[in-house]
Amino acid sequence: MEGELVLMIMSGVEDGNERHYELVQGDGIWESGSWILTLGRHERNDIMIRYDSFISRFHGELILTNGKWTYKDLNSTNGSFYEDPTDFFNDIRFDGSISIAPRQLFRVGRTWICIG
Amino acid sequence: MLTNILNIARQESAQMRHYYIGAEHLFIAMLTIRGGITANIIQDQGFKPDYVIDALRRKIGKGGVQQTIPPGLSTYRADRILENARKLASKSGRKEPNERDLLLSLLRDGESLPIRVLRALGLNDIKQLIKLAQEHHINSDSQQPYVSVQYGPDFDESRPLAPDQLIILRRLFSGYLSIKVERYLTGGYSEATLLVITPKTGNLREDAPVVVKIDFDDHIQDEYQRYESHVRTKLPPLTARVDGRPVSSDMSPLAGIKYTIITDTDRIPRDLRAILHQWDGKTLGDWLERTLFPAFGTHWWLQNSPYRFQVWQEYDWLLPPILTLETARDDAPQTSIHIREPIRRGRLRKLEYGDTVTVENFVVKRVYPAKNAILLVAGTGTPSHNAFRIEIRNVDLHRNTHFRGEIIERITGTVFKTRRERLEHALNALEPYFNIYAQTIPVPGFSPERLPNPILGYDRILDDYLNGSLATIHGDLHPGNIMIGPQRSAFLIDFAHTREGHTLFDWANLETSLLCDLFVNDDTVLEWDEIVNTIKIIQAMNLAVSSTTANGASTAHPSLQPILHIRRIARQILTNTNIYGGVTNPWSEYYIAMAFCALRAMTRSTLSISARRLMMMVAALAIHEVSGKSLQDGSGQTQTPDEDPDPTNSF
Numbered sequence: 001m002e003g004e005l006v007l008m009i010m011s012g013v014e015d016g017n018e019r020h021y022e023l024v025q026g027d028g029i030w031e032s033g034s035w036i037l038t039l040g041r042h043e044r045n046d047i048m049i050r051y052d053s054f055i056s057r058f059h060g061e062l063i064l065t066n067g068k069w070t071y072k073d074l075n076s077t078n079g080s081f082y083e084d085p086t087d088f089f090n091d092i093r094f095d096g097s098i099s100i101a102p103r104q105l106f107r108v109g110r111t112w113i114c115i116g
Numbered sequence: 117m118l119t120n121i122l123n124i125a126r127q128e129s130a131q132m133r134h135y136y137i138g139a140e141h142l143f144i145a146m147l148t149i150r151g152g153i154t155a156n157i158i159q160d161q162g163f164k165p166d167y168v169i170d171a172l173r174r175k176i177g178k179g180g181v182q183q184t185i186p187p188g189l190s191t192y193r194a195d196r197i198l199e200n201a202r203k204l205a206s207k208s209g210r211k212e213p214n215e216r217d218l219l220l221s222l223l224r225d226g227e228s229l230p231i232r233v234l235r236a237l238g239l240n241d242i243k244q245l246i247k248l249a250q251e252h253h254i255n256s257d258s259q260q261p262y263v264s265v266q267y268g269p270d271f272d273e274s275r276p277l278a279p280d281q282l283i284i285l286r287r288l289f290s291g292y293l294s295i296k297v298e299r300y301l302t303g304g305y306s307e308a309t310l311l312v313i314t315p316k317t318g319n320l321r322e323d324a325p326v327v328v329k330i331d332f333d334d335h336i337q338d339e340y341q342r343y344e345s346h347v348r349t350k351l352p353p354l355t356a357r358v359d360g361r362p363v364s365s366d367m368s369p370l371a372g373i374k375y376t377i378i379t380d381t382d383r384i385p386r387d388l389r390a391i392l393h394q395w396d397g398k399t400l401g402d403w404l405e406r407t408l409f410p411a412f413g414t415h416w417w418l419q420n421s422p423y424r425f426q427v428w429q430e431y432d433w434l435l436p437p438i439l440t441l442e443t444a445r446d447d448a449p450q451t452s453i454h455i456r457e458p459i460r461r462g463r464l465r466k467l468e469y470g471d472t473v474t475v476e477n478f479v480v481k482r483v484y485p486a487k488n489a490i491l492l493v494a495g496t497g498t499p500s501h502n503a504f505r506i507e508i509r510n511v512d513l514h515r516n517t518h519f520r521g522e523i524i525e526r527i528t529g530t531v532f533k534t535r536r537e538r539l540e541h542a543l544n545a546l547e548p549y550f551n552i553y554a555q556t557i558p559v560p561g562f563s564p565e566r567l568p569n570p571i572l573g574y575d576r577i578l579d580d581y582l583n584g585s586l587a588t589i590h591g592d593l594h595p596g597n598i599m600i601g602p603q604r605s606a607f608l609i610d611f612a613h614t615r616e617g618h619t620l621f622d623w624a625n626l627e628t629s630l631l632c633d634l635f636v637n638d639d640t641v642l643e644w645d646e647i648v649n650t651i652k653i654i655q656a657m658n659l660a661v662s663s664t665t666a667n668g669a670s671t672a673h674p675s676l677q678p679i680l681h682i683r684r685i686a687r688q689i690l691t692n693t694n695i696y697g698g699v700t701n702p703w704s705e706y707y708i709a710m711a712f713c714a715l716r717a718m719t720r721s722t723l724s725i726s727a728r729r730l731m732m733m734v735a736a737l738a739i740h741e742v743s744g745k746s747l748q749d750g751s752g753q754t755q756t757p758d759e760d761p762d763p764t765n766s767f
Contacts, residue, residue: 009192011176011229013136013185016193051136053180086345088236089174089521105227110177112229 003028003035003064006116010105013051018116021046035064039108040074054078054109062115063097069115071106072097081107117214118201121145131517133179137190139197139222140176143230144169146215146222150366154219157248161239162340162361164333164371172233174521181525193228197221219249238344238361263289268314270299280368281309281330287363288328288372293318298325302389302596307331310596310609312385327356327375327385327599327609334520336362336371339612346588346614350415355607356599375609377601385607389595392633397677404626405681408598408606416588417619417689423586426498427708428578430618433502434716435574436538437491438464440507441529444472457497459504461578464534471531475506480522483513490518492527501617539571542719546729549644557736562648562655568743570715570735577708577742584705585619585689593622594629619689624709627682628717631734632727634675642726651733657683658741662703704742711738 003023021027028037028046037046042057049055056076063070073080081091105114124145125137146154147165155165200221201213223246263286289295292315301310308331315323343358356375364371456476478492488511494504543552550557556566591613599607635650653673660671661683672680690702714735718728
């Protein structure tokens with residue numbers, strides 16, 4: 001039961017910030033073999049992103065299972081996106097979960113983020 | 117200098133409703149400094165700074181209407197960049213960072229949005245950019261390179277090159293001693309200029325001729341991006357290839373792109389339109405079917421995959437804008453009509469001059485700074501190719517920033533022109549002998565005696581589903597873009613519209629423009645009875661083509677020989693299972709494409725009245741061929757004109 005996360009904010013007002021989360025510090029919860037961190041605009045989230053009005057109050061979850069990260073969209077209003085590999089300007093909205101590799105960018109609301 | 121950049125960055129941020137200063141705003145601010153290091157370096161890589169600015173804006177998007185961020189914030193990254201720029205300045209003994217310090221520090225700060233956009237535009241080598249920024253001397257590169265320009269004997273001296281076209285040419289051939297402008301290629305319907313040019317090196321040796329295209333900067337940049345993503349890896353070995361990056365200039369709104377022609381000799385290529393009347397119809401048709409089609413077909417048209425679509429998704433864009441609006445003043449009456457996806461065309465039909473409408477979630481397709489206008493397309497809902505274009509006039513582009521790719525959440529305006537009015541206007545200009553408001557038009561001496569009025573008849577088809585096919589298509593296939601090289605090899609140029617789309621579009625488009633080239637002579641006006649004679653022979657060919665088996669020989673009037681070969685190509689692409697109007701009718705997929713291509717040609721003011729008359733009748737016949745069939749079945753979704761179908765036309 002260990003978990004450390006470096007979350008890099010890649011756009012918006014917090015662009016360039018690195019945030020650190022640790023399970024032992026009480027970030028997120030441990031549930032059936034996974035470390036789960038919630039993400040959204042509301043203060044109760046583990047990962048709170050305040051200044052993007054396109055992010056829902058409870059937007060999504062980052063989940064670490066067996067050393068692999070997934071991100072799950074929680075039916076957010078404005079959606080979660082990944083980059084279209086063939087068209088940089090056309091981001092693809094997804095429902096449900098995608099697996100994410102370190103440094104692979106994805107977008108919640110208008111904010112691009114990645115794990116470090 | 118720094119204060120200046122920060123001020124422009126703040127303005128940019130406010131106009132984009134971001135309300136913070138980030139690396140993207142700093143970069144945009146630096147790009148706007150004319151003659152500055154950033155603008156010059158980008159320019160030297162072939163990009164107009166404005167193009168890069170719009171790409172950044174498109175990627176980031178505008179912020180929400182409500183300001184949720186406290187004023188005066190800057191991002192961690194922007195702070196870091198400014199801090200590093202200050203360090204660079206003090207190392208050189210300067211009190212304040214200059215543009216170079218800021219640019220260097222920005223380029224070195226990881227995967228920022230500006231860096232990611234530069235990479236997406238093909239500027240992958242950030243290290244090289246850093247090197248250029250370190251070494252760049254202002255004003256050293258914005259001078260015109262000296263290249264002497266000569267003209268070959270075939271150059272049309274009645275159309276001299278404009279000064280800004282010469283600027284682009286000199287930049288494109290920088291490093292050569294001189295260039296010889298051989299001649300114009302006939303080109304298409306756009307304002308682009310196509311030239312054949314032979315460059316000469318220092319020892320006066322002539323290099324192989326190349327084709328140069330000069331057009332507005334954003335068209336050229338788009339063409340380059342499309343070439344990179346759709347074309348480069350799919351070309352036959354002997355063909356035209358884009359050579360290097362596009363070239364632009366801060367002294368001109370234009371940009372240029374070079375196509376080298378990979379052939380085994382140095383002979384100067386010709387475009388198909390130039391030799392159209394030198395070849396007989398059989399030779400031309402054979403060449404299209406046996407040389408051009410296989411050369412590109414393997415990677416393009418024959419990579420057919422099943423594609424079920426509603427006709428409007430692929431063909432609405434060929435029609436005039438659904439509306440032209442003038443932006444409403446603030447005291448405009450409350451609007452009751454909202455245009456948003458899914459579009460209900462029934463509602464649009466009722467709109468009239470002066471009605472107030474609100475358009476929601478449309479995408480900016482083009483910005484016309486000189487006209488204070490923007491063009492919107494639908495595109496946030498069902499995938500489509502530029503469907504439901506709406507033109508907005510009287511836009512205050514100084515107060516409101518608009519950029520290509522921007523999603524406009526809401527814009528209100530009053531109706532200035534409808535699509536119906538534009539089509540009626542285009543039809544009226546043809547001096548019709550019939551009532552342009554009637555559902556059908558009488559065609560004396562034709563069987564059937566009445567054909568659907570194309571400016572009304574198209575509307576029912578738009579919502580129908582087709583089981584067609586999808587492939588990479590050229591997107592603007594006409595005789596001006598098809599080149600004939602040595603040993604009659606075939607190649608294509610002008611990939612500005614290349615995309616994944618309805619496979620048959622290219623061939624229907626080529627057929628309509630070939631019909632104009634073959635039957636219309638600009639010196640004499642074709643009278644309506646001559647037009648009817650022409651569509652009679654087209655109708656006979658339609659019948660012959662549809663009634664023969666896949667490989668059987670079809671016959672056609674001698675002047676239609678090249679068209680017959682296009683139909684044979686179309687047959688290879690056609691989906692055999694297409695159910696249209698309840699009847700299995702594979703050719704309806706082709707006639708629908710024909711109808712919209714011909715309708716577009718009818719509205720083109722650059723075509724002669726004869727050509728537009730012909731296109732109008734071709735559209736009428738095509739719509740008849742589509743809709744006539746479903747009558748017999750009785751179950752078709754399409755209501756048909758009030759004549760009996762000609763039984764000889766059935767499949």
